Amino acid sequence: MSDVILPVSLREKGYRLVWQAETGSTNEDAMQAAREGAETPCWYVARQQQAGRGRHGRQWLSPAGNLYASLLLKNPCSMVEAPQLGFVTGIALYDALKTLTGAQVPDLALKWPNDVLFNGQKLVGLLLESQCMGDQVHIVIGCGINVSHRPDNPQYPVAMLHDLNPDLSLSDVFSAFSLSFDHVLSVWQETRGLSAIERFHPIRELWLERAGGIGKSASVNLPNGKINGSFIGIDALGRLELDTGNGIKLIDAGDLFFPKA
Template sequence: MSDFSLGPNARSAGYRLTGFDEIGSTNSEALAAASLGDPGGIWFAARHQTAGRGRRGRQWHSVRGNLAASLLIVPDAAPEQIATLGFVAGVALNRALAAVLPQGRFRVGIDGMDGADGRSRIALKWPNDVLADGEKLSGILLEASKTPDGRSAIVIGCGVNVVAAPEGTPYPATSLLALGVERSAEQVFEALSDAWVDVFALWDDGRGIAAVLELWRSSAAGIGAPVAVSQDGVVRRGIFETIDAAGRLIIRDEDGSRFPITAGDVHFGATASARS
C-alpha cells in the first residue's frame, strides 16, 4: 500500500494511478500494462525501487523515500514526434520541482533571480536530467512497446532523489534533502502529475513541440558554455549553442562549424572532460 495520490488537474484529466511502497521497476510495471492492452493515461509510482534502470542500460540507484514514477501513454503521433516526449517530461519535472521547493530559495531557469545563497538553481540538462546546483537531482527514461493491437505505447519514467543521492556516479548527484528541502516522494509525485497535464496538452501530439522546446531552452543548463559529449568512447568538445527544432544538441567548434548531437553523455564546464 502507499499514500500516493494524483494532483487535482491529473484527476480532472482522467489519469489513473497505481502506487507502491516497493517495487522492482515502475517502468517494467508500465510496460507490462501496455502488453496487456491498457489504453494509457496511468501512472505507476513507488517510494522504493529495487531494480530501476537508467539510460543505456545503467542501473538507477534508489533508496526508500526517493520517487520512482512511470507514466504509460499511447499517443497518436508520428515516431519523430514521440521521440520528443523526453522534453515534455523535463519541462514537467522542472515545473513540479519549482512547485515543491521553497519560494525564493531556488532559481528556476536562466532568467530567474538567484536564490538566497547566490547560486542555487534548478536547471535542465540535455537530454533528460534535472540538475540542482550543477548536480543531478532527477532523471528521465523513455521506453517504447506495442499494445496488442499494434499501437505504439510509450513509458516515461522519472526518478527523483528526494531523500538521498547515489554515490560514485559518472555525474555528481544530489537530493532534495541534501539541499535542505524536506519533502516526501508523495508530495513530489502529486506536483509532477499535475505539471505533466499542462505540458502534455501544450505538446498536443507533437503539434506543439516548438513551444515545449522553447520552455525547455529557457530552463536549460550550459547554453553558451563549453561542453563535452561522449559517444561510444569518442568525445566531441565545443560550445553548447542550443537545441534545434528536433531536440538535437548543437555544438559549435572552434572554427565556427556546428554539429548536431542526437545522443551522448554530456559534461559542462570543469567536468567537460573525457569522462563517460
Template sequence: MKGLPNWRRLALGDVGSTNTVAMDAAQGGDAGQLWVTAKRQLQGKARRGRAWVSEEGNLYASLLLVDPAPADAIGQLPLVASVALHRAVVAAVPEAKTRLTIKWPNDLLLDGKKLSGMLLEAAQIGERHNIVIGCGINCGHHPGEGLYPSTSVAESIAPLEPAALFPHLAREMADALHRWNRGAGFAAIRDDWLSRAAGLGQPITARFSNHEKSGIFDSLDEDGYLVLRGQNGTQRISAADIFFGETAETR
C-alpha cells in the first residue's frame, strides 16, 4: 500500500462479509496488517448479530491484526480504532471536524446521528491471536430506522467516494496503532478519545440485555471502560448500548 510498505490491501467487489474474508485469511496463516475492502456486503453484520445495510456507495473495510497486544490490552482496540476512524473522516471531509463525535465505544456520530459502525472479532488459531476490526462508514447512503438515527456524509455535508476515504483510514489506523504501542501508549489514545467523546459529563442510559442503568457519563477509566456516575457512586461498564438522556430510572 502506498506510503505503508508493511501493509497490504485485498480489494473485492461483492462479498458476504469483509470480516469473514479477513478471518479466513487468518485461518490460512496470513501474517496480518491486511485490509479487506468490498464494494458491497451481502451478509454484513454488526454487534450482537444485528444486520448492517451494506449496499454499494459506502466504505466496507476490515483489518486483520495478528498478536497486536497482550490479552489485557485487547479491549482497548475499539477506542484506538474509533480515534483513527474519526481522524480519517475529518481528513477526508474537513467540514466534519466540529460536527463529528465518538459514541462509546466506537461509533461515529455526525450531527448526533450514526455515521459508522464497527465490529471487532477475535479467534485463537494455534499460538496466534487474530483480531479483525470491521468498519462500515456511511459515505453515500445510510440505513433506515434502527436503534439510533443515522446519516451519511453525502446527506449531511457533501458527496464522498469510499475510494477517497480509504487511504485516510489506512494511514490513520496505522498511526493510531503505532501510538498505542500494544497498550503502552493507551493514555494518549484515551485523551484523544475523550476529546472527541459524545455525551461526556451528561446524562446517559446504558442498556444491557435485561436491564438499564442511568447516570452521568463521567469518564473512561485506564482500561477504557465507561465510568457511569449514579446516585450510589460509580460503576465501570465494559459493554452496553448507550443512549443519551435519562431514559431509565437511576438505580
C-alpha cells in the first residue's frame, strides 16, 4: 500500500504533510505540533490510530486501511467563526467523494453537525478542535474516512468507500480531499472582514444543498434526553432547526438520527 503524498499544488502554496503508518491520534499529533510552534498549514495523516477519538471524547475505532487526517491551521479565523470550519470541511469532503465515486444527494449526503453518509450509513466523521496559545488561534480539523474497512459503531450503521469504488487508494482519497478543502477554504477566506453571520451565509447554502434528511422525521439526543421532530435545516448560526410540532427548536449541539426506512 503506497504512502500518502501531498499534491504538488498544495506544496507550492505552503502546505506540509506528516505521514505515518500508525500513530495515537492525528488530532493530538497536530495539537502537540501547535504547542511546539510547528509551521502551518500542515496535514497529519495516518493509516491507523491507536487512540482515535470522536466528539465528546468518544473512542473512534481506527483500523488500518482507512484514512485518518488532521489539518493544523494557525489564525484562519476568530474563535467565534471557528465552528464554520466544520461546515467548510463537510462541503469539501462531499465534493471530493462525489468526484471519486460519482455518488451525490440523496445517496451521498452531509449530516449535521459533522458526518458524511452514504445510503444513510456513516462514511466519514469529523472532529474540530481549537486552542488559543497567547494571541494565536490554532484549529485542528480531523476526519476519519472509511476507505476499506467498516469500524464497529453501535450508534450508527457504517459504510466504506470501497463499496462505491474498490480501486480507490488512501492516496487517491487524501489528494482529492486536501485539494477540495483548500478550494472551499479559499472561497470562505475571501469573505474575511464581513460579520460572522454574513460569512456563514454562502457556506450555509452550499451545505444545505448537500445535506440529507431535510424535511424528514428525526430525533436528536441531548444531554437531558431525546427530542423528536422534523429536520428542516440549519439557521444563520449553524444551529439545527427541528420542527417539533410545537414550534421550531434550535439546537447548538447534539446527535442527530434519522429513523431507518
